[in-house]
Amino acid sequence: MSDTAPVHVRHGSSIGQSLTRAEGMLKVTGRARYAADHHPADMLYAVIATSTIARGRVVALDLAAAKAHPGVIDVMTPANAPTLAQDPDLKGTPFTFRMELLQNDQVRYANQSIAVVVATSLEAATEGAALLHPTYDVETARVDFDDAPRFVPDSVGVGSPSKDTHGDVEAGLASADRRIEATYDTPAQYHNAMEPHAIVAAWDGDHLTIDTPSQGMAMAQARIAGLFGIDAADIFIRSPFLGGGFGSKGLISGPQILGVMAAKLVGKPVKLVLRRDQMYGPVGHRSPTRQTLKIGAMADGSLTAIDHHTVAASSSFDDFFEPAGGVTHTLYATPALSTTYEAVRLDTGTPLFMRAPGEASGSVALEGAIDEMAFACGMDPLEFRLKNYAETEPLSGKPFSSKALRECYEQGAKRFGWAGRPLASRQMRDEAGLLVGWGVGTATFPALMFQAEARAELRADGTGTVDIGAQDMGQGAWTALAQIAADGVGLPLEKLTFNMGTSDLPNAGIAGGSAHTATAGTAIHNAGGAVIAALAELATNDDRSPLYGAGNTGVVARDGRLFRRDDESRSESYETILTRAGQASVQGKGQAAADPATQKDYAMHAHGAVFAEVKVDPDLGQVRVSRLVGAFAAGRVINPRMVRSQYFGGMIWGISFALQERATMDRRTGRIVNANLAEYHVPVNADVPSLEAILIEERDSHVNALGIKGVGEIGVTGTAGAIGNAVWHATGIRARETPIRLEKLL
Numbered sequence: 001m002s003d004t005a006p007v008h009v010r011h012g013s014s015i016g017q018s019l020t021r022a023e024g025m026l027k028v029t030g031r032a033r034y035a036a037d038h039h040p041a042d043m044l045y046a047v048i049a050t051s052t053i054a055r056g057r058v059v060a061l062d063l064a065a066a067k068a069h070p071g072v073i074d075v076m077t078p079a080n081a082p083t084l085a086q087d088p089d090l091k092g093t094p095f096t097f098r099m100e101l102l103q104n105d106q107v108r109y110a111n112q113s114i115a116v117v118v119a120t121s122l123e124a125a126t127e128g129a130a131l132l133h134p135t136y137d138v139e140t141a142r143v144d145f146d147d148a149p150r151f152v153p154d155s156v157g158v159g160s161p162s163k164d165t166h167g168d169v170e171a172g173l174a175s176a177d178r179r180i181e182a183t184y185d186t187p188a189q190y191h192n193a194m195e196p197h198a199i200v201a202a203w204d205g206d207h208l209t210i211d212t213p214s215q216g217m218a219m220a221q222a223r224i225a226g227l228f229g230i231d232a233a234d235i236f237i238r239s240p241f242l243g244g245g246f247g248s249k250g251l252i253s254g255p256q257i258l259g260v261m262a263a264k265l266v267g268k269p270v271k272l273v274l275r276r277d278q279m280y281g282p283v284g285h286r287s288p289t290r291q292t293l294k295i296g297a298m299a300d301g302s303l304t305a306i307d308h309h310t311v312a313a314s315s316s317f318d319d320f321f322e323p324a325g326g327v328t329h330t331l332y333a334t335p336a337l338s339t340t341y342e343a344v345r346l347d348t349g350t351p352l353f354m355r356a357p358g359e360a361s362g363s364v365a366l367e368g369a370i371d372e373m374a375f376a377c378g379m380d381p382l383e384f385r386l387k388n389y390a391e392t393e394p395l396s397g398k399p400f401s402s403k404a405l406r407e408c409y410e411q412g413a414k415r416f417g418w419a420g421r422p423l424a425s426r427q428m429r430d431e432a433g434l435l436v437g438w439g440v441g442t443a444t445f446p447a448l449m450f451q452a453e454a455r456a457e458l459r460a461d462g463t464g465t466v467d468i469g470a471q472d473m474g475q476g477a478w479t480a481l482a483q484i485a486a487d488g489v490g491l492p493l494e495k496l497t498f499n500m501g502t503s504d505l506p507n508a509g510i511a512g513g514s515a516h517t518a519t520a521g522t523a524i525h526n527a528g529g530a531v532i533a534a535l536a537e538l539a540t541n542d543d544r545s546p547l548y549g550a551g552n553t554g555v556v557a558r559d560g561r562l563f564r565r566d567d568e569s570r571s572e573s574y575e576t577i578l579t580r581a582g583q584a585s586v587q588g589k590g591q592a593a594a595d596p597a598t599q600k601d602y603a604m605h606a607h608g609a610v611f612a613e614v615k616v617d618p619d620l621g622q623v624r625v626s627r628l629v630g631a632f633a634a635g636r637v638i639n640p641r642m643v644r645s646q647y648f649g650g651m652i653w654g655i656s657f658a659l660q661e662r663a664t665m666d667r668r669t670g671r672i673v674n675a676n677l678a679e680y681h682v683p684v685n686a687d688v689p690s691l692e693a694i695l696i697e698e699r700d701s702h703v704n705a706l707g708i709k710g711v712g713e714i715g716v717t718g719t720a721g722a723i724g725n726a727v728w729h730a731t732g733i734r735a736r737e738t739p740i741r742l743e744k745l746l
Contacts, residue, residue, distance in 0.1 A: 014483035014493055018641035022478045022498075023241070032241050036198040036273050038211040043200070044073060046262045046272040047125035048255060049115040049132050050281070051107045054141035054347040054670025055316075058105045058114050058134050065131040066117055071124025074266055075132070076116040078102045082264045085229025088257075089317075092226070094158045095219065097350055098318045099254035100282065101227075101261065107136065108317050109348045110671040111281030113255060116262050118270060141347045141670030145288055145313060148344035156312070156341050157323030157358055164329065166395050167336030169294075172305025176296025178376045184293070184365035185737040186324075187662040188313075189286040190672075191354060192682060193473075195243025196276060197283055199259035202269035207234045212256055213242040213249050215471055216510035217503040220252040227257060228264075240501030242473035247353035249473070250512045253283045280663065280675040284352030287313045287322040291365035301377045303388050305336040308366065312343055315350040322351065323358035327717065328366055330400075330444055330605055333390040347670050353512065355653060356713035359445055360720070364657065364738055367441040367721025372734065380423060381725065382413055382440050385609075389442070393603035400603035404633030404698045405442070408609040411694055412631030413440075416611035425732035434615040436626075437730025443608030443632065443718025447700075447709040449594040450509035452523035456489050456531040459585040460578035462560050464489045465497040466527065469505035470520045475712055476642030477516060483638055484521045484706070488528020490557025509592075514606075514710020517638060519592050522704045526590025532557045534586040539577045546570040592704070602702045606709040608632035610651065610718035613689075614726040621745035623727055625655050625689045628719065633696035635709035640695060643711050647693035650715020656682050657716065658723035659739050681739075 026032035051058070066075050074080075081102040088099040100112050107114065115132055119125035142148055153162050173179055199212040208230070214220045217237045225232040242249060259272035274283070294307040312322040325339030354360075374384035386409055391402040413419070421438050422428060428436035454468040466485035472478045482498040489496065499505060508520040536555045539547040539562055547555060547562055547570060554565040563571040578586065613627035628651050637643050660681040664674050674680045693715075700707055720738065727745070728734045735744045 014486040015638050017483065017639065019479055019483065019639055020641065021476060022482055023472070034195055034241050034243055035200060035211040035213050036271065038200045040200065040202050040269040043269040043271055044118050044120060044266060045122045045125045046116050046118045046259055046270045047129045048113045048258065048272065048278060049117065049129040049134070050278055051110055051112045051114050052671065053107055053136050053138050054110040054143065056107050056136050056138040058107060059137050060135045061115055061132045065133070066128040069124055069128045069131060071119040071121050072128040073118045073120065075128065076102065076118065076262055076265050078104055080265070082261050084227050086226045088227060095251060097251065097320065097352065099257060101254055101257055109281055109315065110669065111278060111349070113258055113282060116258050118262050118266050142316065143346055143665050143667050143670045145344060145346070148346060150311065150342040150344055153319065153321045153341060153343040156321040157326065160323050160326065162341040164395055165338045169305045169307050169336045169338040172336035173294055173296040173307070176304040177299040178297045178373065179294070180369065180372045180376055181292065181294045182369045182372055182736060184291045184368055186289045186361045186364055187738065188288045189354065189661050190280050190663050190680065191246045191248035191284060192677060192680065193244030193246055193248065196274045196279055197249065197253055197255055198273040199256045200269060200271045201260040201263040203263055206230045208260065210235065210237045210260070212237065212239060213245065214239040214252065215242070215245045215250040215473060215512050217469055217471065218507040219510060221503055223252050224257070224260065235503065237503035238501065239471055242471060245473040246355040247357065247512060248283045250353055250510055255282055276677060277675040280672045281349040284354065285349065285663070286354040286361065287351035289322055289324050289361045291324055291362065293365060293369035295369055295373045297373055297377055299377070301379045301384050301387050303332060303334040306332065306334050308339045310341050312341065313346050313351065314343060316345045316347050318350040320351050322361055324362035324365065327359045327362035327444060329395045330393055330603070331366065331390060331442055332370065332388045334394055337394050356445060356716045359713065359717045360657060363441065363717040364720045364724065368724050368736065371725040371728065380421065382409060382418060385409060385440065385442060396603060398601065398603040400605050404696055405607035407696050408607055408631040408633055411696060412609045412611050412629055415692065415694060416629040418611060425729050430615060435618050435730040437614050437616065437726040437728065439612045439722045439725030439729055441610045441718040441722030441725065443610055443630070443714045445514055445606050445710060445714040445717060447518070447604035447606055447635065447703045448513040448515035449592065449704055450515055450519045452509040452519045452592040453506035454520070454523040454527040454590045455506055456527040456588045457585050458489060458531055458535055458574050460575055460583065462573065462575045463495045463497065464491050465499065466524055467499045467505045468508045468520055468524060469503055470500040470508035470516065471511040472501070473511060475646055476639060477511070480517055480638040480642055481520055481524060485524045485528065488525045489531060491560050495560065514712040514714065518704050518706070518708040518710065521638070521706055521708055522592035523590045525706055526592065527588050528590070530588025530590055531586055534588055535574060535577055536562060538581045539572055542580065544580060545572055545577065547572055598702050604703050606632065606634035606711065606714050608714055608718050610654070610722040612719065612722035612726040614723060614730055616727065616730045616745060621742035623659055623740060625723055627690050629692045630715060630718065631694040631696055632711065632714060633698040634711045634714065635698050635700050635703055636707035637695055638708065643695060644693045646711045647715045648691050650713060651691055651719045652683050652688055653716045654719020654723065655687060657720040657738060662739050
């Protein structure tokens with residue numbers, strides 16, 4: 001908090017409570033309206049026709065056959081697509097990526113949109129798309145990660161350098177008593193949110209109304225406004241509920257824009273919903289990586305050097321390179337450190353942000369290699385981590401709350417029962433003869449914060465309203481942000497109206513990077529501070545008020561009353577203050593942004609440790625995760641119920657990453673052959689073991705005024721590595737490729 005912060009201290013009872021979801025009843029009764037649930041009058045249906053080749057161009061479409069279908073209204077192709085005001089291949093901000101919007105006949109990857117059929121029914125549009133029977137001029141697809149030429153990218157992720165070094169890595173490796181070199185491969189993975197990308201678009205002149213799932217409505221407004229040459233204020237987006245996003249709905253995608261174009265073409269509202277298989281390409285994915293780690297350590301287990309080299313893939317036409325080495329910057333203390341990158345280009349859609357981008361892939365390799373180094377030193381892997389975890393960020397030297405990480409290790413190990421774990425592998429079996437292994441992985445994720453705004457109002461009837469254009473993709477934002485709002489304005493939840501989910505409300509930033517609660521919550525907190533300050537000014541300057549003259553000592557806002565900070569026997573209700581002042585209400589606005597000075601001095605991360613038990617069939621190689629215990633320190637917890645749910649979700653994704661999830665490409669055609677939820681494997685209930693998440697208390701006053709860190713992505717980063725290490729402990733086989741397959745263990 002700065003020296004200019006209000007002196008009025010607000011205390012409340014909503015933050016920290018395990019409240020159930022505010023929107024839960026709407027969801028379980030089907031009354032929560034998602035994008036595709038909207039049906040404006042005269043609405044038509046649009047279906048995308050997608051390419052069946054990965055590289056080449058469309059030579060012809062059978063437009064006559066499609067248009068002859070009795071329900072088809074029109075077919076949008078490059079020949080008749082509405083003219084855009086901006087080239088969709090134009091790169092603007094670091095968060096601008098190229099789109100395929102029927103600007104030409106070129107095919108850049110399989111599943112690319114090549115036409116849009118608009119019809120009176122979904123069935124007619126689907127049949128019309130099937131009747132197009134495209135013919136192609138086919139070029140050989142570049143799909144082989146190993147054969148593609150390598151180059152050094154200018155940057156990775158969003159503007160991070162492709163080379164970072166600290167100290168003399170070669171000297172550190174040469175001087176080490178123990179050295180390991182290990183290469184880990186992670187596959188392409190695709191977002192499979194329960195709700196596919198969808199849009200219902202309606203034009204009224206230059207005014208556009210959209211129902212679409214969006215993790216960042218203001219960014220979507222700006223992108224749409226640029227493409228269509230209209231004012232962002234003329235675009236109204238409704239996105240109160242998302243059926244999952246995982247990063248794929250952070251930026252507006254090509255298929256969503258095509259829905260807007262189709263509505264403009266036909267002059268009526270249009271609904272466009274991607275099929276499950278159509279999500280494998282145009283809406284982002286996690287890039288495959290090949291990561292090589294060289295680690296050196298002295299005989300006592302102290303690290304001398306870490307070298308982390310990553311090869312990542314992007315599309316042939318745009319740049320996003322998975323920043324897998326970033327996790328190595330933050331976890332382990334070493335006098336010499338290097339992270340470097342190479343890249344390849346493939347004929348796929350552009351990889352983009354996918355839950356824990358960089359950290360998820362990078363932690364699999366780093367945690368596996370650290371485990372290998374511990375074994376080389378003859379040390380228990382937990383003991384090795386406790387010896388080497390970093391108290392300052394290795395590259396920058398900035399301190400972070402590393403004490404919390406030690407507590408995660410210690411409390412997680414105690415709860416799991418780690419003590420007495422055999423050092424060697426293949427030493428434990430259960431009563432059925434299955435091999436049993438225990439593994440640990442360190443979890444970490446940066447405590448990010450974006451810019452946001454909020455507004456608050458207190459009324460003379462004792463009620464209040466807080467408005468912010470936030471998004472809830474299932475993580476509990478409707479509940480947690482309302483809890484912050486209630487405490488911010490000093491009202492019980494039942495007297496507060498909390499509004500979010502539409503673009504006409506103040507910009508809440510993006511619900512990504514595990515930063516939404518910190519970002520939107522801080523804006524809400526500051527709006528509450530502003531409205532309480534306005535109310536307090538009315539009372540403390542009025543000699544008829546028991547709070548008169550309390551401006552220097554300050555007031556406390558609680559349960560719809562202001563209390564003198566130095567004498568709580570003197571208080572007054574909001575209603576009385578406003579009625580006496582002759583005002584119907586008072587308003588306040590708040591903003592949120594990261595503090596550059598604090599970020600310059602401190603490294604900001606959430607930490608955790610995940611302990612995994614696996615059981616492996618010694619004859620068949622089948623792996624089952626039987627127990628997971630995670631201990632996490634992520635600053636102030638707004639709602640423990642929601643936080644545990646997020647940790648569980650991350651840990652389950654860790655199971656998926658380690659054992660199941662992989663997109664398989666036909667190298668002849670460049671098409672993904674398992675683009676469905678039958679063959680693209682993710683965990684079902686039977687795959688999920690006993691889960692336990694321990695919430696480690698942490699007070700970090702540097703991250704933001706509320707002390708909030710994100711929890712959505714950190715659970716992935718420790719779990720996959722812990723499972724891989726547990727598989728080695730069970731079998732003695734170090735599987736360096738995910739998902740860990742049966743044949744690797746036989």
